[in-house]
Amino acid sequence: MDCRTARFLLDFHRPDHGELPPEEVTELERHLAGCTDCDAAGRAERRFDETLAPTMRDVPVPDGLKDRLLNRLREERWSVVYRRLARAGRVAAVAAALLVGVLLWNHYRVVPPPQLNLPEIAKEEREQYRSLSASGVENWFQSKHQVTMTAPPLNYRYLADYRLADVQGKPVPKLSFHRDDPSYVRANVYVVTQAQFDLNALKPEDANQFDSGDGPHLKIWHPSPEFAYVIFYDGNDLDSLMPTEEWR
Numbered sequence: 001m002d003c004r005t006a007r008f009l010l011d012f013h014r015p016d017h018g019e020l021p022p023e024e025v026t027e028l029e030r031h032l033a034g035c036t037d038c039d040a041a042g043r044a045e046r047r048f049d050e051t052l053a054p055t056m057r058d059v060p061v062p063d064g065l066k067d068r069l070l071n072r073l074r075e076e077r078w079s080v081v082y083r084r085l086a087r088a089g090r091v092a093a094v095a096a097a098l099l100v101g102v103l104l105w106n107h108y109r110v111v112p113p114p115q116l117n118l119p120e121i122a123k124e125e126r127e128q129y130r131s132l133s134a135s136g137v138e139n140w141f142q143s144k145h146q147v148t149m150t151a152p153p154l155n156y157r158y159l160a161d162y163r164l165a166d167v168q169g170k171p172v173p174k175l176s177f178h179r180d181d182p183s184y185v186r187a188n189v190y191v192v193t194q195a196q197f198d199l200n201a202l203k204p205e206d207a208n209q210f211d212s213g214d215g216p217h218l219k220i221w222h223p224s225p226e227f228a229y230v231i232f233y234d235g236n237d238l239d240s241l242m243p244t245e246e247w248r
Contacts, residue, residue, distance in 0.1 A: 134151035165190065170196045187238060192228055
């Protein structure tokens with residue numbers, strides 16, 4: 001132990017007060033035994049304590065001093081806690097304000113519109129043109145949706161739209177034809193299969209219940225046991241889309 005450490009420990013080495021661990025007391029006493037300067041300093045401090053202690057014990061302690069001191073310590077402690085909580089609250093408020101600012105900036109910032117992808121549009125147009133036939137429509141449903149279907153033998157010059165429709169939770173090909181001339185007719189063709197529905201229960205005469213004159217007409221064409229065409233149409237007869245005996 002060096003002199004600097006010994007002088008520091010002397011402040012805590014008092015008779016009748018075990019403020020130092022036993023091993024440090026042993027180290028300190030060993031140092032004092034071999035260092036006359038530190039030993040003299042220790043003796044001087046002990047004489048000062050012995051002189052001052054009786055005087056301090058004779059000083060009367062005011063009533064309630066202990067309680068006042070404890071209360072003051074509690075107040076100081078809560079004051080420190082309050083200041084820390086207030087500081088934490090201010091930090092949280094600043095962080096929340098920054099977060100709100102970032103969210104508002106992301107919400108209201110002006111995003112430039114995307115450029116028009118002309119090659120992609122041209123590709124879609126070419127696919128539409130190639131699909132203006134029965135085989136083209138069949139290939140489109142197969143490539144886009146992996147759906148095998150047999151397109152109806154109509155005039156695909158009047159094909160307006162084709163897509164998958166949701167029929168009772170099942171994906172069904174739907175083709176829309178529109179002829180807008182003196183032979184006006186508009187028709188929606190659903191291509192249903194035996195794998196999806198019981199086509200044996202689908203009878204052509206069931207269409208008669210829809211011929212009320214105030215809505216679309218219905219025609220059921222069952223060219224194969226595996227599939228059927230359910231056609232809703234209005235305007236002229238379907239002969240204007242395909243004038244063959246098959247529709248009669």
